[in-house]
Amino acid sequence: MENKDIYILGIESSCDETACAIVKNGTEVISNVVLSQIDIHTKFGGVVPEIASRQHVENITLVIEECLNKANMNFDKIDAIAVTRGPGLIGSLLVGLEAAKTLAFVYNKPLVPVHHIMGHIYANNLVKPIKYPALCLVISGGHTELVLLTEEYEFKVLGTSLDDAVGECYDKVARVIDIGYPGGPKIDKLASLGEPNYNLPIPLNDDTYNFSFSGLKSAVINLVHNELQRGNTINKEDLACSFQDVVSKVLVKKTQKAIRDYGVKYFITAGGVAANSKIRKELSDLCEKENIEYSFPEISLCTDNAAMISAAGYFAYKKGQVSGLEINAFSTTDLK
Numbered sequence: 001m002e003n004k005d006i007y008i009l010g011i012e013s014s015c016d017e018t019a020c021a022i023v024k025n026g027t028e029v030i031s032n033v034v035l036s037q038i039d040i041h042t043k044f045g046g047v048v049p050e051i052a053s054r055q056h057v058e059n060i061t062l063v064i065e066e067c068l069n070k071a072n073m074n075f076d077k078i079d080a081i082a083v084t085r086g087p088g089l090i091g092s093l094l095v096g097l098e099a100a101k102t103l104a105f106v107y108n109k110p111l112v113p114v115h116h117i118m119g120h121i122y123a124n125n126l127v128k129p130i131k132y133p134a135l136c137l138v139i140s141g142g143h144t145e146l147v148l149l150t151e152e153y154e155f156k157v158l159g160t161s162l163d164d165a166v167g168e169c170y171d172k173v174a175r176v177i178d179i180g181y182p183g184g185p186k187i188d189k190l191a192s193l194g195e196p197n198y199n200l201p202i203p204l205n206d207d208t209y210n211f212s213f214s215g216l217k218s219a220v221i222n223l224v225h226n227e228l229q230r231g232n233t234i235n236k237e238d239l240a241c242s243f244q245d246v247v248s249k250v251l252v253k254k255t256q257k258a259i260r261d262y263g264v265k266y267f268i269t270a271g272g273v274a275a276n277s278k279i280r281k282e283l284s285d286l287c288e289k290e291n292i293e294y295s296f297p298e299i300s301l302c303t304d305n306a307a308m309i310s311a312a313g314y315f316a317y318k319k320g321q322v323s324g325l326e327i328n329a330f331s332t333t334d335l336k
C-alpha cells in the first residue's frame with residue numbers, strides 16, 4: 001500500500017450540501033464538486049430537513065457523475081468509497097450513505113465510513129500533512145471542540161461545548177438582527193465595519209477546555225429586545241463586531257491554555273467557523289506569540305465538502321476501518 005497511489009472517492013450529504021470528491025493519498029484534491037442548497041433554505045431562514053433530503057436525492061447522481069468527469073476517471077482507478085456516516089440530519093445522511101453503499105456493491109470497492117468532524121479536521125491535510133501531535137480547534141455549525149490528535153487518525157477530546165455550538169450561535173444572532181441565513185459569513189462581513197461598542201459577557205470564562213454559547217446568544221437577544229423597547233435602533237455593525245470579539249476571545253483563551261498545558265507544537269483549526277476572518281487572524285497571532293507551527297484549511301474547504309471526507313477516508317482506510325453494507329447512519333454522536 002505504501003508504494004501505490006491511493007484514490008478515495010468521498011461522498012458528503014450530512015446537511016445542505018451534496019458533495020463528491022476524489023483525493024489522492026489523503027493530500028491531493030483531484031476533483032471536488034459541492035452543490036449547495038443555501039439559496040433554497042435561505043427563504044426559510046435555516047435548513048429545512050425534509051427539503052434538504054429531497055434535494056440530495058435529486059442531486060446526488062449528478063454530483064457523483066460530475067466529480068468523475070472532472071477527474072477524467074472511472075471506478076477502475078478508485079480504491080475505496082468514503083462516506084459521511086454522521087452526525088447530521090438523518091434523512092440527508094441516508095441519501096449519501098445509500099449512494100456510497102450502492103457504488104461499493106456494484107463496483108466491488110471497500111466502504112469506509114467517516115465521522116463528519118474527522119472530515120473537517122482532515123481538510124487541514126489538503127494544505128500540508130498534519131504533524132503529530134497536533135491540537136485542533138473544531139468550530140462548526142454543530143460542534144465546538146478542542147481535540148488533541150495524538151497520532152495519525154487517533155485523538156483525544158479535551159473539551160466541548162456544553163450547549164450551543166459556536167456556528168449555531170452565529171446563525172441565531174444573525175437571525176435576531178435580521179441579516180439572514182447562514183449568519184456566519186454575514187456577521188463576519190458586518191463586524192469588519194463596526195466597533196466593539198456593546199458590552200457582552202465572555203461565556204464560560206473559566207479554566208476548563210469547555211465552551212458555552214447559549215448565554216452569549218441570550219445576552220444578544222436581551223440586548224436587542226431592550227434597545228428596541230426603549231425605541232433605540234441597533235447598530236448592527238457594532239453589535240456584530242462586539243459579538244465576534246467575545247467569541248474570538250474565548251476561543252483564543254481556551255486554545256492558548258491547551259497549547260500551554262499540553263506543550264503543543266502544531267496547531268490546526270476546522271469547521272465552517274474556521275472560515276471567519278477575525279478568528280483566523282486571532283488564532284494565527286496566538287500561534288506566532290506561542291512560537292508554534294500552524295496551518296488552517298483553505299477557506300472554501302472549511303464548510304461542508306467531500307474532499308475532506310476523502311482525505312479522512314484515506315487514513316481510515318489505511319487503518320482498516322472498512323465496513324459492511326449493513327451499516328446505518330447516525331444523527332448524533334460525539335467524537336470519541
Ligand code: KG4
Binds near residue numbers: 116140141142277
Ligand atoms: O462546518 P459547517 O459547514 O457545518 C457543520 O458541520 O455544522 O459549518 C457551518 C457553520 C454555520 O453555522 C455558518 O454560519 C458558519 O459555519 N460559518 C461561519 C463563517 N462561514 C461559515 N461563521 C463565522 N464566520 C464565517 N466566515
Ligand code: ZN
Binds near residue numbers: 120272303
Ligand atoms: Zn460540517
